[in-house]
Amino acid sequence: MSDFISDYWSYYITAISLVGIAWCVWLLFSQRRVPKSQVVTEDTGHVWDGDLRELNNPLPRWWMWMFLLACIFSLGYLVLYPGLGSYAGVLGFSSQGELAAHRQAAEKIQNEIYGKYMAMDVTKVAADPEAREIGQRLFLNYCAQCHGSDARGSRGFPNLADNDWLYGGDPDTIRQTIAKGRNGMMPPFAGTIDAKLAGDTAQYVRSLSGLASDPIRASRGEGTFKTTCAACHGASGKGNQALGAPNLSDSVWLYGSSENAIVEAILKGHNGHMPAHEEILTPERIRMLTAYVWGLSNTGAAGQ
Numbered sequence: 001m002s003d004f005i006s007d008y009w010s011y012y013i014t015a016i017s018l019v020g021i022a023w024c025v026w027l028l029f030s031q032r033r034v035p036k037s038q039v040v041t042e043d044t045g046h047v048w049d050g051d052l053r054e055l056n057n058p059l060p061r062w063w064m065w066m067f068l069l070a071c072i073f074s075l076g077y078l079v080l081y082p083g084l085g086s087y088a089g090v091l092g093f094s095s096q097g098e099l100a101a102h103r104q105a106a107e108k109i110q111n112e113i114y115g116k117y118m119a120m121d122v123t124k125v126a127a128d129p130e131a132r133e134i135g136q137r138l139f140l141n142y143c144a145q146c147h148g149s150d151a152r153g154s155r156g157f158p159n160l161a162d163n164d165w166l167y168g169g170d171p172d173t174i175r176q177t178i179a180k181g182r183n184g185m186m187p188p189f190a191g192t193i194d195a196k197l198a199g200d201t202a203q204y205v206r207s208l209s210g211l212a213s214d215p216i217r218a219s220r221g222e223g224t225f226k227t228t229c230a231a232c233h234g235a236s237g238k239g240n241q242a243l244g245a246p247n248l249s250d251s252v253w254l255y256g257s258s259e260n261a262i263v264e265a266i267l268k269g270h271n272g273h274m275p276a277h278e279e280i281l282t283p284e285r286i287r288m289l290t291a292y293v294w295g296l297s298n299t300g301a302a303g304q
């Protein structure tokens with residue numbers, strides 16, 4: 001009710017509610033007194049299906065009492081709970097307050113559970129079966145829609161269960177990635193590199209990881225790689241974790257290793273976006289997730 005800019009609607013709703021109840025009570029009493037002469041069962045004259053006749057009996061007493069009690073109950077309710085315009089009710093109940101109380105109670109229980117992990121080393125947390133279960137549940141809730149329920153990713157969404165990292169796989173970098181998010185920025189080169197040269201450069205990129213490539217075209221593309229791409233991907237294509245520039249000399253591909261996929265990367269660029277989670281996840285939850293993700297590719301150390 002606090003959304004209203006003036007008190008008018010509050011009074012309006014209060015009046016409608018109270019007048020409505022008063023009208024119900026009035027209706028009841030106005031219909032209660034049946035003249036003695038009419039107490040005899042009277043036929044209204046309406047007949048259905050040949051022999052179903054509608055009678056005009058006075059209201060049964062039990063029904064009148066129930067009706068009256070319902071009116072009294074509604075008045076009592078409106079005194080205790082919000083309902084009359086912006087009046088908050090004697091009990092001060094609000095659904096937001098109830099939600100906040102439930103959330104506080106839940107967070108208290110969770111913090112007791114998470115508390116002991118906050119003091120532990122991330123690598124130890126990753127080895128704890130109970131912590132892994134919590135981590136997995138959080139992962140399924142918050143991360144699986146992009147990285148897959150097995151964390152193995154898909155095109156454009158990195159596999160988190162291997163040992164190949166765009167930004168780094170140590171616990172602190174993983175925590176940073178989850179909390180702050182990441183933006184991979186591969187600029188489009190369509191303005192400076194034509195399709196033919198892009199194809200040749202793609203051949204050179206394929207040769208870096210030992211994939212089948214045409215040596216003549218690859219050598220034509222090598223110069224472009226050295227002048228344009230090496231700045232981010234490194235002279236030998238090993239990538240740069242500070243920029244999130246992928247290693248192009250291994251067998252892991254975020255967007256695909258075919259000539260077409262690489263040409264598309266060169267001409268159109270890529271902009272992988274990992275959203276920041278610090279606004280929606282408590283530090284405790286981010287820690288559980290960090291340990292879970294770290295444990296996925298450090299299975300030996302995580303004691304599995």
Ligand code: HEC
Pocket residue numbers: 139142143144145146147156157158160164165166167168169174177178182183184185244271272273274275277289293
């Ligand atoms: C909306 C989709 C989306 C969601 C949700 C998401 N991610 Fe990501 N994540 C990405 C993308 C895309 C990247 C790659 C960013 C890039 O290309 O630069 C990424 C990158 C990462 C990386 C870096 C991987 C590397 O190789 O360095 C980690 C770690 C990660 N995500 C963990 C998580 C965790 C944990 C969650 C759940 C809290 C999560 N992500 C939720 C899309 C998502």
Ligand code: HEC
Pocket residue numbers: 183184185186187189201202205224225228229230231232233243244245246248252253254255256257261262265266270271272273
């Ligand atoms: C400004 C830095 C920068 C430059 C210059 C750059 N790249 Fe990239 N490149 C990136 C980043 C960052 C990504 C990851 C994009 C993402 O995460 O969505 C990427 C992704 C790629 C991919 C996809 C890799 C995969 O695993 O699927 C290819 C292929 C690629 N670059 C090739 C090139 C080539 C060839 C050039 C030169 C013509 C080049 N890049 C120049 C930063 C750069």
